[in-house]
Amino acid sequence: MRPPGIFATFTVNSSSAFAPEYPAMILYIAEKPSLGRAIAEVLPKPHKKGEGYIELGNGDCVTWCIGHLLEQAEPDAYSPEYKQWQLAHLPIIPAEWKLTPRSSAKSQLAVVKRLIKQASSLVHAGDPDREGQLLVDEVISHAKVSASKLASTQRLLISDLNPDAVRRALGQLRSNKEFVPLATSALARSRADWLYGLNMTRAYTLQGRKVGYAGVLSVGRVQTPLLGLVVRRDLDIEHFEPKDHYEVLAHITTDKGESFCAKWQPSEACQPYMDEEGRVLSRRLAETVVSRIGGKPALVEHVSHKDKKQAPPLLYSLSALQIDCAKRFGMSAKEVLDTAQSLYERHKLITYPRSDSRHLPKEQLALVPDVLSAVSANAPELLEGAPSPDLHLVSKAWDDSKVDAHHAIVPTGKRTALSQLNQRERQLYLHIARQYLAQFYPNRLLADTEIQLIIEGGSFIARASVERAPGWRVLFQGRSTEQDEAKEPQETDASQKTPLPALNKGDIARCCHGELLAKQTQPPKHFTDATLLSAMTGIARYVSSPDIKRILKDTDGLGTEATRAGIIELLFKRGFLVRQGKSIVASQAGRGLIASLPEVATTADMTALWERQLSDICQRQLSYKGFMTPLVLELEKLIEQAAASLPTALAGVTAAGPKRSFRGRAGKGKGRAPGASAGRGRKSRSSPSGKVAT
Missing domain, CATH: 1.10.460.10 (Topoisomerase I, domain 2)
Structure with a gap:
């Protein structure tokens, strides 16, 4: 099988001689028109707009693809007989792969190819992912550029369309040869x-x-x-066939009149009456426990206190944003993607949305003052009733080791009136901005308490998780977050959000009565x-x-x-x-x-x-x-x-x-x-x- 020959010439000596037929001209090839315009905006003026390109004031040019300009040829391009579907033809495996121009993109392909031939050097400005890498590489290959021009092609990685971000990216060009494995x-x-x-x-x-x-x-x-x-x-x-199962709660009262509940923990002797997930299937067994514990002393066998810190939720990747918005707003995955793309391309309010990362490189810390200032101006309602963000805090979201081609989706430093956005755009912007703001608030502090008791030889446990300081949670005003779901203890009948009584090992309380909870397993x-x-x-x-x-x-x-x-x-x-x-x-x-x-x-x-x-x-x-x-x-x-x-x-x-x-x-x-x-x-x-x- 032939390897991908369109990349083979990357291995030639970059010192090969090249004598351009045209005056020296750098050509920037963007993935789409919006990116092309953002690049041109920060390059020398005056600009001369052509059909499918922008000529810059210094003679360089910016052009763009419209998504993929080329596509794999149809099966019948390899053999006319493949036009008709027949089992005898399968599997169809091309010996030499063919690309053909997309019918709707032929004119733009002609523009890009002409400019590639005229250019003395090329800058690849596809989106910062493997598809964006291939999209421009295949056009460069299709234009059959010289080996030296191919070897000297540079890569421009842009994840934020605001002018300052584009200027920074232009100052950090890399060799396109580094990205051959990605393509x-x-x-x-x-x-x-x-x-x-x-x-x-x-x-x-x-x-x-x-x-x-x-x-x-x-x-x-x-x-x-x-x-x-x-x-x-x-x-x-x-x-699914539901199963009945049973739990027992002990209602406990201390000598000070404080009340709380503890949940029965079946012993090994109960195993024959339990399923593989530890649920008690025998009602008679549960009823026996209830009848035995009523009015009996409850000996405190162990008490544990644990302070817990809950860090701010990580920033959004596209999937995390889609999942969260589906829960919050009932949006489909496609609706979230399209809305985020609009915030990125049209409004320039967020960074590149097709990211799989939830982290930022530490160099982005230099942008924090501008971004926070823009968010505060665009969406002051996010900070209502909350203390000011602390710019000195650096959350775990800043981690160079967890950032590859692109970083998390975050707000940009652009200021705008959110009234210019439609409802979905505004919802998404506020959601992304709130997640960014949370990085500049302290950890949420929780106090977890567990009391183990013995009642009539049976083990019972009471648990409570109480918030000591809201930290970053002040921004969410009671909203549940993915971080909550991941880190907070799952609520049960024996857990509570209010503090448990101050008890010590050896204390004796009293079980007022037992309560039988009849339940059924639920289908997925x-x-x-x-x-x-x-x-x-x-x-x-x-x-x-x-x-x-x-x-x-x-x-x-x-x-x-x-x-x-x-x-x-x-x-x-x-x-x-x-x-x-x-x-x-x-x-x-x-x-x-x-x-x-x-x-x-x-x-x-x-x-x-x-x-x-x-x-x-x-x-x-x-x-x-x-x-x-x-x-x-x-x-x-x-x-x-x-x-x-x-x-x-x-x-x-x-x-x-x-x-x-x-x-x-x-x-x-x-x-x-x-x-x-x-x-x-x-x-x-x-x-x-x-x-x-x-």
């Missing part, structure tokens, strides 16, 4: 997704027709395991926007293999920050997921598809292995060929397996999603795999992988 990883992923999505979609769609299913059975490396997650949750709910809940996103980011919780679990914990989860919203929306668009109120459930077509596929296609195991290997490519620990060769071998086995069985679970199921032609492009009759549309979660980008679903 190679992106190229490997896009080609692998094309191979897997196109071939599996064609195979199962063709087999589906044999059992009467008339729709397209779209299969993707990420979308299908996500659908499998929802299907399995739905089935768990349907097949259907996924919602928030919990489905949370499942994607924490997909390791849903796998059983220790090795796969470990890999997934070390990766970003299922999908990436930039793609998760689009993948979820794609499954709705294709009719595999539907909404029932706030719940997200699988349709009959979605269930039938998961039942028809091999397990490897419906779980996160394969994508976990891919992500580990793609990360290895970024770290120069694996080659492109080392990733693609075993992948192709596995794909061949999967296609053989598809051809050998029929998806009987789809017999009689009405086709989901839009009606499409099997012989041509989706709705156009020209050969595109309809089950392979992009779903990348990004309007400005067309997939580089032939519009293949991840």
Whole structure:
């Protein structure tokens, strides 16, 4: 298999001679027009605006892509016979990969190529992620620039579109050669997704027709395991059988008249009457405990006091922001992404939103006064009733070791009237700004107390967690936060928020009476926007293999920050997921598809292995060929397996999603795999992988 030749010339000697035919000119190639305009704004004036570019006052130029200007060629570009879907053609594996201009971007591609040829040097200004790296690299390669120009190309990394931030980034240019592994990883992923999505979609769609299913059975490396997650949750709910279980509370009174409750802790002798999770299943046993403890002395066996500090919640990554906004405002993942993109590109009020980091580099501490001043001016309501932020505090959010291509989403130093924003934009800005402000407040202080008592030989525990100082919580005015959920003790019938009585070991109180609590185990809940996103980011919780679990914990989860919203929306668009109120459930077509596929296609195991290997490519620990060769071998086995069985679970199921032609492009009759549309979660980008679903 041929390695990604578009990067091969990066290895040439950068001292190669080059005699430009045009006067010396630096060309800045941005990922999109808004970024191009932000770069031009801080460069020499006067500006001369052209069609698809801006000429600067010193003769340099800024141009831009419009998302991907190039895309993988259609299957029939490799062979006309691939226009018609047939099992005999599968798997389709190009020997030489071809890129073609996107039909809607041909004129801009011509502009960029012309300027690349005229330029004496290039500055790559794609977004600071692997997709942004590939997007511009593939255009530079397509223009067939000289080896010396390619070797001298510089990389501009911008995460904040405000002028001061852009100027800082321009002063920190790096060699584009440093990012070859990042681009190679992106190229490997896009080609692998094309191979897997196109071939599996064609195979199962063709087999589906044999059992009467008339729709397209779209299969993707990420979308299908996500659908499998929802299907399995739905089935768990349907097949759930509730169990009765019982708890006992002891109502305690001290000799000073103070009252509190303690919860019974069953002993080992009770094990035969308990389930694997420690719940008592015997009502008779619980009733016996209640009858024995009423009016009996309660001996204090142990008392512990623990002061706890709760640090401010970390800053937002895109997924953390999407999860939080789904809980707070009922926003879908796509709505959060689109709104954040508007705050970044249009209003320049936040930094780059497609970030997977929740930390900031320490160099950003120099920006704190300007950012806090802007937030205070833009949203004074955030500070109402709260002390002023302390600029001398440095929270754990500032950590260079946890920042890679991009940092957390934070406010910028721009001042504006929030009345210019729509409701969703204002909600998101306030949410992001509050999280940033919290970094400049002290830790929240809690006092945890636990009292262990013995009543009639049985063990009982009372717990309380009391706030001593609110710290950063003053900004949230009673709102619960992700940090609360992660660090506060889970409330039970025996825990309370008010202080427990001051007791010491050996003290004797009295159990006034016992109380029997009859409960039932609850089925898992259907996924919602928030919990489905949370499942994607924490997909390791849903796998059983220790090795796969470990890999997934070390990766970003299922999908990436930039793609998760689009993948979820794609499954709705294709009719595999539907909404029932706030719940997200699988349709009959979605269930039938998961039942028809091999397990490897419906779980996160394969994508976990891919992500580990793609990360290895970024770290120069694996080659492109080392990733693609075993992948192709596995794909061949999967296609053989598809051809050998029929998806009987789809017999009689009405086709989901839009009606499409099997012989041509989706709705156009020209050969595109309809089950392979992009779903990348990004309007400005067309997939580089032939519009293949991840």
